[in-house]
Amino acid sequence: MTPDATPPGATTPRITTSPDDGVTRVGPDPHPITHDLFLSPVPPGTGWPADPATASTPVARTAGDVATLAAAANTLADVDARVSVCRACPRLVDWRETVARQDRRASFADQPYWGRPGPSFGDPSADTLIVGLAPAANGTNRTGRMFTGDASGDFLYAALHRTGYANQATSVAAGDGLALHGIRIVAAVRCAPPANAPTPTERATCATWLGRDLELLGDRLRVIMTLGDIGWRGVLAATTALGWDVPRPRPRFGHAAETTLHTPTGHPVRLVGCYHVSPHNTYTGRLTPAMLDRVLTGLRD
Secondary structure: OEEOOOOOOOOOOOEEEOOOOOOOEEEEEEOOOOOOEEEEOOOOOOOOOOOOOOOOOOOOOOHHHHHHHHHHOOOHHHHHHHHOOOOOOHHHHHHHHHHHHOOOOHHHOOOOOOOOOOOOEEOOOOOEEEEEOOOOOOOHHHHOOOOOOOHHHHHHHHHHHHOOOEOOOOOOOOOOOOOEOOEEEEEOOOOOOHHHOOOHHHHHHHHHHHHHHHHHHHHHOOEEEEEOHHHHHHHHHHHHHOOOEOOOOOOOOOOOOEEEEEOOOOOEEEEEEEOOOOHHHHHHOOOOHHHHHHHHHHOOO
C-alpha cells in the first residue's frame, strides 16, 4: 500500500493498493447514501449496498470461464454475483477501472466508484424483463445499479414510477430505497464500454450471462422489452443460442416493434422494442415521456 496525493479539502487519506486479486484501487471515499468508506473499484463483499458478491465469488477471466460459471449458476442471485466480478473482457475491465480510479466526472470526484460490471436490478420474481445496452461510465459504473445516477436513469425510473413499476421516481444511488415491482432490469453488456460501443466479441461473451438469466427465468417470463437495437439483437442472439423458436427472417428493431418468441417448451414470450432512454434520444424528442409510458403500460397486456 503506497500513499497517493491528498486532494485539497480531503478528509480521508488517498491510497493506492494492489490486493491479492491484482486490482489497483484508490480511496477510500464516503458512499453518498450510507457514508461508509469504500475503495474504488469496490472490492466484493465489503458492504456496498446490495452487492451480490462476496470475496469468494468465482471470477470469470475468459469467455470460456463465463460459459462454465454461467452454466453452474443455479439461481438469478448466483448469476448476479458472478456477473458483478467478471473480468473476461480486458478492454472493458481496463476502461471501467480507469474511470473509477482517475477519470471520474468532476461532480462525483469525492465519491467511490463501483467500477465493476452491473448486476441486474429489480423484482427477482418478475415476469417482465427490461434489457438495456450497457452501463454508463459515470452512472452504473459509479453507483453499482442499473440506470442509476445519470440522465438516462432519471428518465427511465420516472416513467417506471408513473406506470406503477417503481415505488419512487428517483434513482440516485444504491441504498436510496428504490424498489421495482413486477419488472427486472439487465443489460446486454454488463460493463461500461469506451464510447458506449462494445465490440462484437464483447457482446457475444456477455450474451452468455443473459442466456443463463433467460434459462433460469424459464416459462415464468412473459415479456422482454429492449432499450435500443443492441439490446434487441442481444436478446435474439441469446435466445437463438438457447434453442428458442425465433421468427425468420429475424424481426427488426423499432420503437414499439413487437414479435413473439417461443421457449423450447413452446411457451410464448413477447419481445417489445423501445428507443433507448439516452440523452441523445430524450433531449431531441425522439423518445418522449408519453412514448415510453405507452410502451411500459403495454407490457401488461
